[in-house]
Amino acid sequence: MKPKDTAEQAAFRAEVRDYLAQIADQAPESATESASVAARAAWQRKLAEGGFVGVAWPAEHGGRGLGPLEQMIVDDELERADLPGILDFIGIGMLGPAMIVHASEQQQHRHLGPLLHAEEVWCQLFSEPAAGSDLAGIKARAKLSDGGGWTIDGQKVWTTNAQFASYGMLLARTDTSAIKHRGLTMFIVAMDSAGLEVRPLRQINGEAHFNEVFLDGVELPADAVIGGVGNGWKVALTVLMFERMAISGHARSFGIELDAVVEAVRDSGRGDDPIIRRRLAELAVDLMALSAASKETLFALQSGLTPGPEVGLQKVTLVESTTAAGELGIDLYGPEALVAGNRWAETTAFAPGLRSAGGSNEILATTIGERVLGLPPEPRLDKNVAFDQLPG
Ligand SMILES: Cc1cc2nc3c(=O)[nH]c(=O)nc-3n(C[C@H](O)[C@H](O)[C@H](O)COP(=O)(O)OP(=O)(O)OC[C@H]3O[C@@H](n4cnc5c(N)ncnc54)[C@H](O)[C@@H]3O)c2cc1C
DSSP states (O other): OOOOOOHHHHHHHHHHHHHHHHHGGGSOSOOSTTSOHHHHHHHHHHHHHTTOSSTTSOGGGTSOSOOHHHHHHHHHHHHHTTOOOOSOHHIIIIIHHHHHHHSOHHHHHHHHHHHHTTSSOEEEEOOBTTBSTTGGGOOOEEEEOTTSOEEEEEEEEEEETTTTOSEEEEEEESOSSSOTTTTEEEEEEETTOTTEEEEEEOOTTSOOOEEEEEEEEEEEOGGGEESOTTOHHHHHHHHHHHHHHHHHHTGGGTSOOHHHHHHHHHHHTOTTOHHHHHHHHHHHHHHHHHHHHHHHHHHHHHTTOOOOTTHHHHHHHHHHHHHHHHHHHHHHHGGGGGSTTOHHHHHHHHHHHHHHTTSOHHHHHHHIIIIISOOOOOTTGGGSOGGGGOOO
């Protein structure tokens, strides 16, 4: 169930479709980790040259000043033409938009253009071994040096794309005496800085999607600070808000389409089995509810509204339905569905990660309980994740 295009959106869709037809032969063969980063960056650059990367960014920062519905049109058309999306979804979807809100003019001028054109790829250096849900508990330390710059020591983990990123947005503690949310500052760090080491974390499917990042005496200049010293939590919340929107607003690109599940049930010849039918019906209800809710989120965003905590419910439903779809596919096809590269195996391997990324199910359940359903607060609320503190 997709929103119907307005006349302007239909014209924009035609423009996207035409441009994609012109450049389709330059697309990399696959958008997976195994495709070369250079080829994926070149593809993003090609899309940016046509004006189809960051279409919701303001025009003065290289975007089109359009909305999330137009972004969805670009994504739709890429999918329709079976073409890969951009390389730097973190930089374009989360970090760039947060820089537009908080970075200095000089930082924006320096980084936003290269980011759109994949001349720079960015990563998000927030999570640590003992600070994920409880993000404000991070320990990476930034100490003011005599020359006014900063020296960073600490360890980050689960850093997607750090293996090829040129810059990172790093959350570090600048004041150990302040209460934990207040003593944080956000920095720009070049990933080739002396003292910074990236170690890949290998996943069950053999790919290394994310990394550990060690920072040992990394020197940063004074102008590496984004949004002011001591304001790191505010900047982090903006990033997390864009992350939440990216995940829920583009829910369908993570999951399995209902049609594919119906086809799998039909193919298996088990469409008469009452248990399979019940599983399929439950999944269909969840996917249809998700689709309707994502549509509402997109409309809210398009009208400039910030979606509230109820968006968390979409992410929980997305995780549960992705998991259920993967399990149903594997039950229907048996061992042949577990071969590497098979979509059901990929879905099943991906779902547990999705459960944690962008706020875990448990944390979101707490937020939904308290802020949507009005249940009494959990005693440990102050230790909870950023999602509890999000504006809106
Ligand atoms: C695919 C993927 C990509 C990622 N990319 C990045 C990235 O690029 N940069 C980055 O900085 N981080 C990234 N992360 C890390 C992500 O932000 C964290 O995994 C997430 O914040 C959860 O933190 P954690 O893994 O430390 O789990 P924990 O916070 O240790 O949680 C472990 C379990 O305990 C539960 N739990 C924790 N606290 C509570 C509570 N108060 N009440 C109830 N249950 C609770 C959680 O729900 C979870 O089930 C990524 C994660 C994934 C899976």
